Amino acid sequence: IEAAGFDTRGSPGEPMLPVTTTQLLVPPGIDWSSLRLDLTGGRWVDVPGEFDLAPGPPVAADDPDGPVVRWGDKDPSMIRDGRDTRVYGQRAFYPGTPVRVASCGAYRQWHVVTVMYTPFSYSPADRRLRRLEGGRAELRFRASPAPGPKASPLREKFWKRLQPGLANADAAALYYPEAAQSGEVAAAPAQAYNDYVIITTSAIWANSSRLAEFVQAKQVAGHTVKVVVEGSVSDATHYLSGGSADTRANNIRAWLAGRYLAEGIDYVLLIGNPDPAAYDPATSVPMKRCIPYSSYGALFESPTDMFYSDLTGSWNPDGDEYYGEYAEVGVPGGIDRLAEVYVGRIPFYGSYTELDGILAKLIAYGQAQGDLSWRRKLLVAAAVSNHAPQDNNGDGDATDADVDYPDEAYRTFGDSWGEALKSLAAAAGFGVYTLYEKEGVYGDGTAYPLTTCNAPLNASNFVGAWQGRYGFVTWWGHGSVEAAYRRIWYSDAMPAVRVTQYGSETRDTPFISRSLVSPLPNDTPSFVVQVSCNNGWPEESNNLGYRLLAQGAVGTVSSSRVSWYYLGTWS
Secondary structure, three states, X not given: OOOOOOEEEOOEOOEOEEEEEEEEEEOOOEEEEEEEEEEEOOEEEEOOOOXXXXXXXXXXXXXXXXXXXXXXXXXXXXXXXXXXXXXXXXXOOEOOOOEEEEEEEEEXXXXXXXXXXXXXXXXXXXXXXXXXXXXXXXEEEEEOOXXXXXXXXXXXXXXXXXXXXXXXXXXXXXXXXXXXXXXXXXXXXXXXXXXXXEEOOXXXXXXXXXXXXXXXXXXXXXXXXXXXXXXXXXXXXXXXXXXXXXXXXXXXXXXHHHHHHHHOOOEEEEEXXXXXXXXXXXXXXXXXXXXXXXXXXXHHOEEEOHHHOOOOOOOOOOOOOOOOOHHHEOOOOOEOOOOOXXXXXXXXXXXXXXXXXXXXXXXXXXHOOXXXXXXXXXXXXXOEEEOOOEEOOOOOOOOOOOOOEOOHHHOEEOHHHHHHHHHHHHHOOOEEEEEEOOOOOOOOOOOOOXXXXXXXXXXXXXXXXXXXXXXXXEEEOEEOOOEEEEEEEOOOOOOOOOXXXXXXXXXXXXXXXXXXOOOOOOOOOEEEEEEOOOOOOOOOOOXXXXXXHHOOEEEEEOOOOOOOEEOOOOO
């Protein structure tokens, strides 16, 4: 079912229902343990008819041994036909309450609660659906009169980012009287603030022939720039060096967390070796090694720079050996995913020639004049992620719930994602060029999508199209450290059954790789979003994300490890 203004979604195996979220401002002295969300009034009204609501899909990815399916924290043995039997087997309305606290945290000095609202509930066993009419949700809490963090005189700039998403923005004058948006706090001298901070090392700062020029270019563009390097003590221009990659990551974050408010830091550029484990005192500016699902092993490891962006809580509130666990997201004092600063990175793998080339390209991009219409063009390449029904463990059937893709609802072709991007870009006045998979054993829509596109997806067409100059480039496909791939179902040993045999009947063929970047235009570089696994593996100096930054891209977003996707049609 769909409702205007709501997203339709559900946890893996649970009914998909319309959902929306709302942010609420709360006082700085809030006692998080006292937080309660209650619904008063309102009435439930039956929706006429019987309903069979689809479950939320599981997430999937590929590892070296083949496809992996995960149902969140659920026991796969409780899943039948994609449905959690503990929900679908009950004659009880789901969810139990239409409102709940989804997360709590802070954006800079403002404390925020995110509330989730589901206006429908569903009883699977008797196929009843009902909707809520009226009612009032009340958030209750205790708060001490103690003041929160000292407000920055630059607060108005940052308040304007938070304010539009708040349902009770007018409460700021009550909860944060010193941070009310009236300009009551006198502005400090401009030189006291540094909106753009470059975190690097003294060796890189001394040996790059372009970094000082880059700093000057940013200052001409209106930023106040500070360069911060390692030191034996932490002070205004030094973070504490540390003796390992992990310690240095913690020290860099501590420096930022202690200064972003007082100095008005808005942008952070990291320049150094991103390896989260190997340590070189002269070049290491490491990513933080996080383990979102500690019980699932190395497949769920995720080195990340988000560690330097979300600065108000702890990334390890339970104090164990694992940082960045999903169980610690949205909890009081934990990870709230509200970014205090924007973080970017230029990886450094020992070549000052490459570093200076990237810096020169960034300077030229920011100063470019003349015909820049190419920047309003989008190139989209969308491959097939998986077919369905698909046998993933080679036992001849597609019925194993925790491994296989049992029916066509699990079929995941990238064209639906590509078409959504095309619509958004066209509405914004961008030109769009699309490439979709057009090769496979059947031409009826089961082996590849029938959606019209500008050209079939393959390496020659994609690289050739890219040479036509695009401001933005993105793709969807499987990935490795060095490439992104098309998945082709090229034969079918049992055509009457129409079950794809993963591996024996499919092959992965690259449509872009690090060996193919040299023809890409570096004088009209693109912003590139790589929706594929492992393209940004930070320990590998020739990862595809970095190779593109050196040739063809002005910025890349690439996954440091496995990136997961929901099975089924993208929406």
